[in-house]
Amino acid sequence: MDRNVRENVDGWDIYFQRNVHMYTHALSKKMGGFKFSISSEDLPVKEKTIGVWLYTSSIPESMLENIQAVLIKWAKRYEIKFQLYASKEESVDSR
Numbered sequence: 001m002d003r004n005v006r007e008n009v010d011g012w013d014i015y016f017q018r019n020v021h022m023y024t025h026a027l028s029k030k031m032g033g034f035k036f037s038i039s040s041e042d043l044p045v046k047e048k049t050i051g052v053w054l055y056t057s058s059i060p061e062s063m064l065e066n067i068q069a070v071l072i073k074w075a076k077r078y079e080i081k082f083q084l085y086a087s088k089e090e091s092v093d094s095r
Contacts, residue, residue, distance in 0.1 A: 001036065001078045009074045012067075016040075027052060029067060036067070049081040068092065 003016035005016040009047040017026040028035060039053040052071065068084055075082035082090055082094040 001080055006091050007074060007077075010070050012070050013070070025050065028068070034063075043083060047081055048079075048091075049083055052082055052084045052086055054086050 003018045003036070005014070008015050011041050013030045015026070015028045015030075021024045025042075027038045027040045027041045029038065030036075035066050036059050038057045038059075040050055042048040043051045047054075047069050054064060054068060064086055068086055071082070071084055072092065072094055075084075078094075084093070085091045
């Protein structure tokens, strides 16, 4: 995975910049008038994994499921595992 990634998945522009500060990354999604910045960082696990904290962003509850599905579709393109958290208790990974 390149340090800076820009892709379009299902109409969403996805921007990902790795290691903007130590182990944290910049992830954002944009479509039309919607733009969301989503916290993400390396997780301290054996397999290279990036945690994505959807529940800490300003994503409306009504859009959360769709945005999560698009991010999983995007993340499956890469060798790195992504773990997406819709809440503190609920997550799904890209594998």
